[in-house]
Amino acid sequence: MALDSEQAQDGQPASDLMCARCQKAAKLQCPKCLELGLPKQPSAFCSQDCFKAAWTSHKQAHKPGPHTWAFVTQKGRGRTFSIPSFEWTSPLRPAMVSPYREVPESIPRPDYADTGIPYSEMESKQQSMVPIRTAKQIEGTRQACLVSRQILDKAHAGIRPGVTTDEIDRVVHEATIAVGAYPSPLNYGNFPKSVCTSVNEVICHGIPDQRPLQNGDIVNVDVSAYYKGFHGDLNETFVVGEVDDDSKRLIRTTLEALQKAIDAVKPGVRYREMGDIISQHVGLQGYQVVRSYCGHGICDLFHCAPNLPHYAHNKAVGIMKEGQIFTIEPMVNAGTYRDITWPDGWTAVTADGKRSAQFEHTLLVTASGCEVLTKRQPSSPPLWWEEQ
Template identity: 45%
Template sequence: MPKDVRGHLIPGRISPPRPVDASIARPEYVGKSRPAKHVGGDVYDEATIDRIRAAGTIAADAIAAVGAAVRPGVTTDELDRIGHDFVTSHDAYPSTLGYRGFAKSVCSSVNEVVCHGIPDDTVLEAGDIVNIDITAFKDGVHGDSNRTFIVGQASDEVTQLVERTEEALRRAIRVALPGRRVNVIGRTIEQYAKRFGYGVVRDFTGHGVGTSFHSGLIIPHYDTEQYDTEMVPGMVFTIEPMLTLGTHEWDGWDDGWTIVTRDRSITAQFEHTIVVREGGAEILTLPSA
């Protein structure tokens, strides 16, 4: 069980990347050190939005399939296998696999891991939480989503953190309207989180998504004037708040991916890909049932 004497996570054993049938189209960055620069902006026509929605539905259904398997005794590597098999069985490619060298098809972030946890032989225990982040690439576009699951039954404090992080996402989606600046999203999240004394992670943000996994558009989750892109109809991006029971500051592991809270406090995250509409945002990463 990869934890230290204080019960904090440490790196575990990572199995080899899972194969993807050659018939499934890969994103352009697979096999390269970095993706090509995004072109074309963040506003899409309806035909492309339909494709993003289709990819997003696969991602959401894959997350649900993984979530159904979350229980004490399961490893995060097994959760990766379930997510990988679901995505590829729907003729889609798991976008994280091969992205900037990431070796897995799912991000699995347990307890104090803020984001980008690499599935390994970590065994989940009752009372843990685990965030499952899956992006599916199909027909030339990506759909990106994540959810945090409770393993068995957690403490009231942790359970409330998970529930309130999801509520922060819902509130943020409601304020995504044409003519507003993207920083209203972060303001909404931080104002809500401060009611409970939660930390709001700043350095990992929402982003433009569609024909590119990350377009360069930044969606802040905290109150800032720095990011002020105007939202317009047809704009597609993710909102993915990360709230903590302690600090918003973080440390990175030597693997170059895993981000943990500096004080090792528990952290939760939820994410949807949305498109801005005149009457309010539409979620593109809803499950099929």
């Protein structure tokens, strides 16, 4: 399908809109959206190339659905339209998403903050080689990780039944800018929020919204902060109120698997061994490891080499060396390892609707092992088993 040039809806020229994919000024609109009378902003694109690149997810908007879903990819604005027909894997549904939260201009930000496109990552040699970090880079990342840990702890302290994930996003956003940091997820690839909140069967990349957390839910909160030119990254899975024993066992097993992998990190270890260690531990409990997402290098870039798959018999190439920094972040499912993505293009959920848990740390390889840069602090709120 080709775009209509300089089309408009409700008297608003397309040139006053922003591209739904890259945030540039839009000059074209999807003719099918116009035909169906869908809101004007989702149908706007800057070029045929952007339209083609977004078509797989965009075309889902043309399908009717009984619910209302808010998408916020244009800064400062929200937009709503019917949820497309979709084979939901459980009763969980998306809810309204609040408008984009602003970051003060005085706070240093990564290049994608304005464009949504991480050009520095795409063009960097760090995507094909794993650098040994300098003392300055290590200290910068260490500080960013400490800031990220403190922000996650503030979010954790506010989790309870009735709180929306959008409220968690507000807490994270305000805590981040209060220390002069930029929330790394915000506008990364046009992600609309400052934190990822993944509830129940959501594996990762859940978009915070107006759905209140319910007694018995589990929720993963993934915090990343860009502080003084460096990124920190970590996440934890929390219980909401009274949670069933099976979900608690899933959560604890996931953290145990991460810790076993961390214990094995040292110079000379192959990256692919992390997947064997993690899979062996969770497999004994009858769980499976997600294969679509992996750990990654991090420092001045949000994502770079190496990639560290968490499943057994993976083909990751390379060995660990002193001075490297990367994350390990296993996602463990109670059922199948297979995942599907909601039509928002971000929310990854289990294919069978069963629950998923995740934990993540950022690690620095040392001469004899590793330093957990995002480790829990004495002031960190206790996890559920530490409260007993």
